[in-house]
Amino acid sequence: MNADRAKPTRVGDLALARSGDKGNHANIGVIARDAAAYERLLRDLTIERVLEYFAPLGVVDGVRFEVPLVEGLNFLLFDALGGGASRSLRIDTQGKLLGTALMEMEL
Amino acid sequence: MTIRIGNGAGFWGDNLDAPRRLVESSRLDYLTLEYLAELTLSILARLREKDPTAGYAHDFLPVLKSLVPALKSQPQLKIVTNAGGMNPASCAMAAAAILREAGLGDTVIGVVSGDDLLPRMAELQAAGCPLENLDDGRPLAELKQPIVSANAYLGAQPIAEALAHGARIVITGRVADASLTVGPAVHEFRWSWDEWNKLAGASVAGHLIECGAQATGGYFSDWQPLDLTHVGYPIAELESDGSSTITKPEGSGGAVTRDTVRLQLLYEIGNPRCYLTPDVNCDFTTVRVVEAGPDRVRVEHATGAAASSLYKVSLAYRDGFMADGRLLVYGADCAAKARECARIIWAKLRQAGYEYDRSHVELLGAGAGLPGLHAAPPAGLREVVLRLAVHDARREAVERFTREFAPLATSGPAGLAGYTQARGEVRPVFAYWPTLVPAELLRPSVDVSRAEELR
Numbered sequence A: 001m002n003a004d005r006a007k008p009t010r011v012g013d014l015a016l017a018r019s020g021d022k023g024n025h026a027n028i029g030v031i032a033r034d035a036a037a038y039e040r041l042l043r044d045l046t047i048e049r050v051l052e053y054f055a056p057l058g059v060v061d062g063v064r065f066e067v068p069l070v071e072g073l074n075f076l077l078f079d080a081l082g083g084g085a086s087r088s089l090r091i092d093t094q095g096k097l098l099g100t101a102l103m104e105m106e107l
Numbered sequence B: 001m002t003i004r005i006g007n008g009a010g011f012w013g014d015n016l017d018a019p020r021r022l023v024e025s026s027r028l029d030y031l032t033l034e035y036l037a038e039l040t041l042s043i044l045a046r047l048r049e050k051d052p053t054a055g056y057a058h059d060f061l062p063v064l065k066s067l068v069p070a071l072k073s074q075p076q077l078k079i080v081t082n083a084g085g086m087n088p089a090s091c092a093m094a095a096a097a098i099l100r101e102a103g104l105g106d107t108v109i110g111v112v113s114g115d116d117l118l119p120r121m122a123e124l125q126a127a128g129c130p131l132e133n134l135d136d137g138r139p140l141a142e143l144k145q146p147i148v149s150a151n152a153y154l155g156a157q158p159i160a161e162a163l164a165h166g167a168r169i170v171i172t173g174r175v176a177d178a179s180l181t182v183g184p185a186v187h188e189f190r191w192s193w194d195e196w197n198k199l200a201g202a203s204v205a206g207h208l209i210e211c212g213a214q215a216t217g218g219y220f221s222d223w224q225p226l227d228l229t230h231v232g233y234p235i236a237e238l239e240s241d242g243s244s245t246i247t248k249p250e251g252s253g254g255a256v257t258r259d260t261v262r263l264q265l266l267y268e269i270g271n272p273r274c275y276l277t278p279d280v281n282c283d284f285t286t287v288r289v290v291e292a293g294p295d296r297v298r299v300e301h302a303t304g305a306a307a308s309s310l311y312k313v314s315l316a317y318r319d320g321f322m323a324d325g326r327l328l329v330y331g332a333d334c335a336a337k338a339r340e341c342a343r344i345i346w347a348k349l350r351q352a353g354y355e356y357d358r359s360h361v362e363l364l365g366a367g368a369g370l371p372g373l374h375a376a377p378p379a380g381l382r383e384v385v386l387r388l389a390v391h392d393a394r395r396e397a398v399e400r401f402t403r404e405f406a407p408l409a410t411s412g413p414a415g416l417a418g419y420t421q422a423r424g425e426v427r428p429v430f431a432y433w434p435t436l437v438p439a440e441l442l443r444p445s446v447d448v449s450r451a452e453e454l455r
Helices: A036-046 A047-057 A098-103 B016-023 B040-050 B060-073 B090-100 B118-126 B157-164 B177-191 B196-209 B258-265 B334-351 B393-400
Strands: A015-022 A025-032 A062-067 A073-077 B002-009 B030-033 B078-081 B110-115 B147-152 B169-172 B235-239 B244-247 B280-281 B287-294 B296-300 B303-305 B308-329 B358-364 B381-391 B427-438 B445-450
Touching: A015 B258, A015 B445, A025 A036, A025 A098, A025 B258, A036 B381, A047 A062, A047 A073, A047 A098, A062 B308, A073 B110, B002 B040, B002 B177, B002 B196, B016 B030, B016 B060, B016 B090, B016 B280, B030 B177, B040 B147, B040 B308, B040 B427, B060 B090, B060 B118, B078 B157, B078 B177, B078 B303, B090 B393, B110 B280, B147 B427, B157 B169, B157 B177, B157 B445, B169 B358, B177 B196, B177 B235, B196 B235, B196 B244, B196 B258, B196 B280, B196 B296, B258 B296, B308 B393, B334 B358, B334 B381
Parallel strands: B002 B030, B030 B078, B078 B169, B110 B169
Antiparallel strands: A015 A025, A025 A073, A062 A073, B002 B235, B110 B445, B147 B308, B235 B244, B244 B296, B280 B303, B287 B296, B308 B381, B308 B427, B358 B381
């Protein structure tokens, strides 16, 4: 497992993601491509790393839920949509891009 | 016994041909059509203000017209939809006219209402219901702005009741999306309303298909091998034990795989252990997702517990006005030029005496789809779309903002295009106030009549 530390891995190499809105919160559902990838994501794709990655969007708080039977993680990012889907001034009012952006994050 | 429930619409604005294609290419017992996103009802409420016979998802009418041949040739086919929006009764009247004209006047239509709480705001507060904002705890009494809409998410019970009274088409206002599937399941399988695991299973199936093609390869990251032009919409084959098989019409595009289903399972949810509907409190963490053949995925072992005695209410209030405007900026210096255009626009507005409550600048194409995530525009950038947006309590201030793009056509730097489409429309903002109401204060109602009687 040392090789994967030397070479940066994109989240997208290990998982698929899809995001959407829940009021002014965003959710990003992440599913691992296989069991080994899920172990890696459990270890490395922490809520702290995800919050740090999305900090430029003003995201400061969130929570990670584990759904092991489907090798899934659900990230709920609080107040991530610039005022909520209806008030957001961004082109991405509903946080639809967050999943794709997370897949581009390097671990 | 298996019942086949297909979903042909995931939101208001979804593909108009999808429902017809779905019923033509696959034998369904039920077609569900889901039209109401979180804030769709506030838009529909405004339409109803202007015209008391409006306020429903009128996309349903051309869709229903397109379904007439299938309704004639497939006697088993029933339709359950939340197209009624803010005005299920008017939606049913318009649907009835289409059915009569098609010679289907004997079709029984069920109308589910009682979700609209706008006329009952004072009464509910007087009954000791503070309608606190779930996000910040403020009681509704503190809200100063006018309320546009307030709708409880009803459950599957009134839908099942309409079906039990012989309805072939059930038109509802706001119901929980999953309940569009749970209603038919309870009606067909004669479940009782405390068989929590079965209700959870049907809710999971409903959740998986409610966003249309998102379960079948739509909005999927590994999109390259998929034929999305002909994407098939999802079908849940429900079993009497609450398990289901998710599939799509044979020969259609897209894919149903363990991945497409797992991804949709986690779509727009909070805590996966408590996916709450008015029917059941579902635990998604017990669900197993197993491939069962080409484009067939089994979904099993959902578990559930008693539903909450509080119903979710989605309330929207007026919150000023918004507009955006865009310009295409071309050239090797496009990013710098776009920023200068933005600076000029804000400066001109300040000169005219306008400052805005909130404003926003995006350089689309330069990584601003997610502002701040990419530090600098990529090298070699040749063009960028400048997008500005404002939000303010004053309509005329927002109106004035929309006028500041066109003048740059002759007074700004060279290399701009698109100013004829730059001027965005001023639209009212509806802000969201999620809250709860005790179930016993709700009065869901079911009206069942034949199309020929609905005049």
